[in-house]
Amino acid sequence: MKLRQLRSSWLLIFGFFIIGYMVGEHGERIVSAVTDKNYENLKLFSDVLYIIQKDYVEEPEVDQLVEGAINGMLSTLDPHSSYMSPDVYKEMQVETQGKFGGLGIEITIKDDILTVVAPIEDTPAYQAGIKAGDQIVKIGEEFTKNMTMFDAVKKLRGKEGTKVTLTIMREGFTQPKDFTLTRATIQIKSVKSKIVDEKIGYLRITQFQEQTTRDFRKALAELESNVPSLQGLILDLRNNPGGLLDSAVEVSDEFIDSGLIVYTEGRSEGQRMEFKAKNNEPKHHHPMIVLVNAGTASGSEIVAGALQDYGLAVLLGTSTFGKGSVQTVIPLDNGAGLRLTTAKYFTPKGRSIHAKGIEPDVIVEDKTEPEEASSPKVRIMREKDLENFYRNGKLKEKSEDVSKEVPEKNQGETPDDPQLNQAIGILKSWEIFKGKDSNKPA
Numbered sequence: 001m002k003l004r005q006l007r008s009s010w011l012l013i014f015g016f017f018i019i020g021y022m023v024g025e026h027g028e029r030i031v032s033a034v035t036d037k038n039y040e041n042l043k044l045f046s047d048v049l050y051i052i053q054k055d056y057v058e059e060p061e062v063d064q065l066v067e068g069a070i071n072g073m074l075s076t077l078d079p080h081s082s083y084m085s086p087d088v089y090k091e092m093q094v095e096t097q098g099k100f101g102g103l104g105i106e107i108t109i110k111d112d113i114l115t116v117v118a119p120i121e122d123t124p125a126y127q128a129g130i131k132a133g134d135q136i137v138k139i140g141e142e143f144t145k146n147m148t149m150f151d152a153v154k155k156l157r158g159k160e161g162t163k164v165t166l167t168i169m170r171e172g173f174t175q176p177k178d179f180t181l182t183r184a185t186i187q188i189k190s191v192k193s194k195i196v197d198e199k200i201g202y203l204r205i206t207q208f209q210e211q212t213t214r215d216f217r218k219a220l221a222e223l224e225s226n227v228p229s230l231q232g233l234i235l236d237l238r239n240n241p242g243g244l245l246d247s248a249v250e251v252s253d254e255f256i257d258s259g260l261i262v263y264t265e266g267r268s269e270g271q272r273m274e275f276k277a278k279n280n281e282p283k284h285h286h287p288m289i290v291l292v293n294a295g296t297a298s299g300s301e302i303v304a305g306a307l308q309d310y311g312l313a314v315l316l317g318t319s320t321f322g323k324g325s326v327q328t329v330i331p332l333d334n335g336a337g338l339r340l341t342t343a344k345y346f347t348p349k350g351r352s353i354h355a356k357g358i359e360p361d362v363i364v365e366d367k368t369e370p371e372e373a374s375s376p377k378v379r380i381m382r383e384k385d386l387e388n389f390y391r392n393g394k395l396k397e398k399s400e401d402v403s404k405e406v407p408e409k410n411q412g413e414t415p416d417d418p419q420l421n422q423a424i425g426i427l428k429s430w431e432i433f434k435g436k437d438s439n440k441p442a
Helices: 003-022 036-055 062-075 086-095 149-156 212-226 245-253 299-309 418-428 430-438
Strands: 082-084 099-102 105-110 113-119 135-139 163-169 177-182 184-187 191-196 200-205 232-236 260-266 273-276 288-292 314-317 325-331 337-346
Touching: 036 062, 062 082, 082 086, 082 149, 086 149, 086 325, 086 337, 105 149, 135 149, 191 212, 200 212, 200 418, 212 245, 232 418, 245 260, 245 299, 260 299, 288 299, 288 418, 299 314, 314 418, 418 430
Parallel strands: 200 232, 232 288, 288 314
Antiparallel strands: 082 337, 099 184, 105 113, 113 135, 135 163, 163 177, 191 200, 260 273, 260 337, 325 337
């Protein structure tokens, strides 16, 4: 086939794709045009594809070439937009239900290296000593440089009882170290609760899933029933990577009687949304501390930001991750999914925390020592440290690295937790903070 003929065929295919995209979800036709520049780019793509098919040393799989091109295209946007193959898309749907086979780590890509955002508590990764900021150099015998995040997820997950070796590089290590982990069924209990110091309720949300709101309401009701004269509440959102937006909004709504909880802004009208509080019963007007750190991201930042804006809670800990973008998951005809950053969210007072994070009212560093006493502090990443982070509609230069110490023990489950101890101390002397309630959005 001649170059011009093949190019015409591919342009026809892409033409159908563009026309299909211009048909809205309700069937309306959106008037658009392929510009000369777009035509030139599509021509370039078809030329390269033809040359690869014709001259590459081995006959390539066209499906793999197209999927690779899609992945490459999305990787130029931001770290959170990605193509999910049918099996990965299916796994993503399972994960939001809170149960899957794997190791229990939240991951991202930084400088083409697979990097741990946070291990999930009570999972094989956490128990093996995997830490936030760890670089996963290899999975088994395969190096992770240039590996897509979802390819990595496929390799990390597997049947319960099977083993996988992760080669980890960490600040303080002179060379990478192997960690052999046994996969388990990761049944994430997203809400944990207990009474601390006799009259203070403690609620921890590990991530926002389909059942989080139901479990949170149940746990809160049990705390209020067991201790009718609660002295205060501690809401622990440390190392909570986010999850479902609806669940985060509903948890916020438990404490906010009226007004905005969060709003989003994007290029299309459909991405400009407002989420408002309902007048729920019963009311939960307890003095409240929200614990946050660099692992507090996305949905958990929505909750923390809304409660801070309305003066309903004092935020205590360290600056949050700073992921203020919204990803829409779009199902594709081949059973795959497209995760695309479509909007940014804002707190009730109009704060965009993307690549900035939320600053706590009371800064308390975690003083837990790293694994090697002589090693430097373990570096924790935030959104601004990720390659191609998106801020204010433009790609900006990456910020200087910021290092923090990483807590090694379960939050809220040890006396060696200075942030929790400080929160308890504040609630026991809450009269000092009564004036904060007047700081509400106009």
